[in-house]
Amino acid sequence: MTGAAEAPLLEARDLSKHYRVGRQVLRAVDGVSLAVRAGETLGLVGESGCGKSTLGRCLLRLAEPSGGTVAFEGTDITRMSERALRRMRPRMQMVFQDSYAALNPRRRIGDLVAEPLRVHPGPDGRRGRDGIAARLAELVRLVGLPETALQRYPHEFSGGQRQRINIARALALSPALVVADEPVSALDVSIQAQIVNLFMDLQARLGLTYVFIAHDLSVVRQIATRVAVMYLGAVVELGGADAVLHAPAHPYTAALISAVPEPVVGAASRRTLLTGDVPSPIAPPPGCRFHTRCPVVQARCRTEPPVLRDVGGGQQAACHFPLG
Amino acid sequence: MGSEAPLLEVRDLTIALPAGRGGWTRIVEGVSFSIGAGEILGLVGESGSGKSMTALALMGLIDAPGARITGSARYRGQELIGLDRRRMRALRGAEIAMIFQDPMTAMTPVHTIGWQIDEQIRAHRRLSRAGARARTVQLLSEMGVPDPERAAGRYPHQLSGGLRQRAMIAMALSCDPSLLIADEPTTALDVTVQAQILDLLRRLRRDHGSAVLLITHDMGVVAETCDRTMVLYAGTVAERGPTAALFARPAHPYTAGLLDSIPPLRGARPARLPQIAGAPPNPAERPDGCPFQPRCAFGHDACGVRPALVACGAPGDGQAVACVLPSEGRPLPARLA
Ligand SMILES: Nc1ncnc2c1ncn2[C@@H]1O[C@H](COP(=O)(O)OP(=O)(O)OP(=O)(O)O)[C@@H](O)[C@H]1O
Ligand SMILES: Nc1ncnc2c1ncn2[C@@H]1O[C@H](COP(=O)(O)OP(=O)(O)O)[C@@H](O)[C@H]1O
Numbered sequence: 001m002t003g004a005a006e007a008p009l010l011e012a013r014d015l016s017k018h019y020r021v022g023r024q025v026l027r028a029v030d031g032v033s034l035a036v037r038a039g040e041t042l043g044l045v046g047e048s049g050c051g052k053s054t055l056g057r058c059l060l061r062l063a064e065p066s067g068g069t070v071a072f073e074g075t076d077i078t079r080m081s082e083r084a085l086r087r088m089r090p091r092m093q094m095v096f097q098d099s100y101a102a103l104n105p106r107r108r109i110g111d112l113v114a115e116p117l118r119v120h121p122g123p124d125g126r127r128g129r130d131g132i133a134a135r136l137a138e139l140v141r142l143v144g145l146p147e148t149a150l151q152r153y154p155h156e157f158s159g160g161q162r163q164r165i166n167i168a169r170a171l172a173l174s175p176a177l178v179v180a181d182e183p184v185s186a187l188d189v190s191i192q193a194q195i196v197n198l199f200m201d202l203q204a205r206l207g208l209t210y211v212f213i214a215h216d217l218s219v220v221r222q223i224a225t226r227v228a229v230m231y232l233g234a235v236v237e238l239g240g241a242d243a244v245l246h247a248p249a250h251p252y253t254a255a256l257i258s259a260v261p262e263p264v265v266g267a268a269s270r271r272t273l274l275t276g277d278v279p280s281p282i283a284p285p286p287g288c289r290f291h292t293r294c295p296v297v298q299a300r301c302r303t304e305p306p307v308l309r310d311v312g313g314g315q316q317a318a319c320h321f322p323l324g
Numbered sequence: 325m326g327s328e329a330p331l332l333e334v335r336d337l338t339i340a341l342p343a344g345r346g347g348w349t350r351i352v353e354g355v356s357f358s359i360g361a362g363e364i365l366g367l368v369g370e371s372g373s374g375k376s377m378t379a380l381a382l383m384g385l386i387d388a389p390g391a392r393i394t395g396s397a398r399y400r401g402q403e404l405i406g407l408d409r410r411r412m413r414a415l416r417g418a419e420i421a422m423i424f425q426d427p428m429t430a431m432t433p434v435h436t437i438g439w440q441i442d443e444q445i446r447a448h449r450r451l452s453r454a455g456a457r458a459r460t461v462q463l464l465s466e467m468g469v470p471d472p473e474r475a476a477g478r479y480p481h482q483l484s485g486g487l488r489q490r491a492m493i494a495m496a497l498s499c500d501p502s503l504l505i506a507d508e509p510t511t512a513l514d515v516t517v518q519a520q521i522l523d524l525l526r527r528l529r530r531d532h533g534s535a536v537l538l539i540t541h542d543m544g545v546v547a548e549t550c551d552r553t554m555v556l557y558a559g560t561v562a563e564r565g566p567t568a569a570l571f572a573r574p575a576h577p578y579t580a581g582l583l584d585s586i587p588p589l590r591g592a593r594p595a596r597l598p599q600i601a602g603a604p605p606n607p608a609e610r611p612d613g614c615p616f617q618p619r620c621a622f623g624h625d626a627c628g629v630r631p632a633l634v635a636c637g638a639p640g641d642g643q644a645v646a647c648v649l650p651s652e653g654r655p656l657p658a659r660l661a
């Protein structure tokens with residue numbers, strides 16, 4: 001690969017998003033730095049409330065970050081004017097978990113998928129009626145639905161089919177980057193496999209780059225090339241999917257993996273149970289934010305916050321005592 | 325277990341809802357199973373397969389207007405289907421308890437969780453307020469709730485999802501039920517908290533000898549928790565048997581397909597996930613024959629008739645499947661673990 005090809009498509013530096021809650025500050029995202037290369041899939045995992053969705057929205061500037069920068073194709077989008085941002089929008093799209101909430105129930109699928117095409121003129125000016133019709137037909141085929149779907153309404157589809165429609169809509173403007181926030185979490189496994197396969201097929205065909213948010217580690221392992229593990233607003237481990245999931249360096253990653261119920265009888269015996277719940281992001285613990293639940297905590301962890309650093313194997317972990 | 329009568333014996337449970345013009349839609353059809361004392365039975369199936377309806381029917385809690393419930397469910401010999409409300413209520417709470425995915429369906433937001441558990445205890449036992457509270461605190465502590473005295477004084481919304489779930493389990497266990505029906509008790513929880521709750525259910529069986537009917541759609545949860553497993557598809561039993569046998573040698577193409585479609589956490593990563601085509605049929609549009617046939621890679625003429633549940637697998641271990649393949653002498657190959 002040449003130097004230019006290695007420049008990341010998306011790069012976040014020290015990104016944070018703080019919410020005011022009464023008189024206190026909730027640090028939903030707290031100093032996240034990461035890069036996503038063109039054509040790869042970055043899996044974003046962690047327990048609920050750790051900031052995955054907030055980070056996903058900040059990466060596309062669908063939420064206004066409180067600090068830090070996001071560069072998309074080399075341009076800082078956090079400082080961009082609304083107008084310039086609007087021109088950038090077609091290149092970065094989002095898919096959500098709740099396939100129904102994202103679709104206006106009173107409009108036909110054809111209208112819903114055409115909406116982005118009408119709002120954003122194509123690269124060669126406005127598409128005519130025929131141009132839009134042709135693109136719609138192409139899009140529904142791309143996501144594995146019959147063309148007749150265009151005449152129907154959202155409630156006439158199952159959850160998996162609605163998610164296909166949402167994907168078609170996200171792809172309408174040929175984006176480079178898709179941030180998918182738990183797109184298969186609400187689906188039954190047999191349907192989940194169909195949608196995961198669809199995401200992977202589309203990536204191979206269209207050269208898409210994904211940020212794929214999920215709490216299911218086995219789904220993330222299937223689709224992601226790299227994985228970022230979040231805990232209380234921060235990335236605690238980052239690296240190649242196989243490295244992170246097979247040889248985790250952070251005790252939190254290890255505990256998360258060991259808690260996954262595997263469909264293998266007798267697998268539960270090698271488990272290290274984490275105790276307690278995730279602390280509040282309003283008052284995160286001092287020192288290492290994981291120290292209150294860490295099975296290998298030491299004195300230093302209670303006072304000194306670890307920074308994300310290289311631990312070998314292309315992996316980074318924010319831990320004073322990374323696992324060997 | 326062998327010769328003893330099971331704790332709960334369900335025969336041919338069928339739940340139908342009025343479908344207009346005098347017609348009926350069968351939501352659950354001819355479901356039969358049993359649970360022995362101290363046994364954990366997993367009930368798995370996709371959304372809409374009838375898991376919750378089955379559980380609610382056993383508890384006399386189906387509130388859909390005009391619902392027609394037929395078949396039999398005997399708990400220690402006593403028929404539950406059609407049991408009058410008063411006697412059902414006495415049984416519920418004392419002998420059979422139920423927990424739900426959303427703890428708020430079992431709790432009220434206006435009282436502290438301690439008050440609610442106290443009341444539940446006092447409804448079934450003669451205890452002073454102080455005596456009930458002592459038992460409440462003990463239960464919360466057994467459920468792994470940190471600082472149980474203080475937790476008892478809090479309102480449900482002041483607790484995290486995991487703590488609320490524990491409080492609901494404590495409430496359900498307050499009267500030492502012999503049978504706990506748990507409907508997706510961990511589906512809304514993170515895996516780390518789920519692992520704690522599943523550990524709790526296993527301890528419950530070990531320390532109190534309670535039987536558990538565990539409803540889930542997660543094959544991983546079943547694998548690590550249940551002695552036996554029953555797979556529902558479109559309101560019917562597709563397959564049931566000892567969990568280890570079912571996972572090693574699934575006899576129903578649907579069971580095998582479900583297991584295959586789960587991305588593995590270890591080992592080789594498949595280029596594509598094996599997937600089951602299509603989606604389950606709506607209750608009103610289920611085919612007359614095998615309900616899985618439209619999605620099945622092995623479908624053929626014989627599947628036009630609804631297959632009966634027949635014994636399969638190792639003789640005497642109780643595995644049974646509603647599929648014609650084994651009796652046609654071409655069972656599915658064993659899965660590579
Ligand atoms: N009150 C009702 N009126 C009409 N249909 C109902 C009613 N309650 C349930 N159903 C239907 O009965 C079928 C079985 O529902 P049930 O809630 O038992 O499914 P489940 O297996 O528990 O699914 P899930 O995994 O989503 O909880 C579904 O098709 C559902 O739509
Ligand atoms: N609009 C908001 N106002 C206040 N707090 C918020 C808001 N959105 C999210 N949060 C909080 O930020 C934290 C991270 O949330 P989220 O990004 O949704 O996590 P995840 O997607 O990982 O479950 C949580 O504590 C959540 O309650």
Ligand SMILES: [Mg+2]
Pocket residue numbers: 052053054181182
């Ligand atoms: Mg989220």
Ligand SMILES: [Mg+2]
Pocket residue numbers: 375376377507
């Ligand atoms: Mg249910």
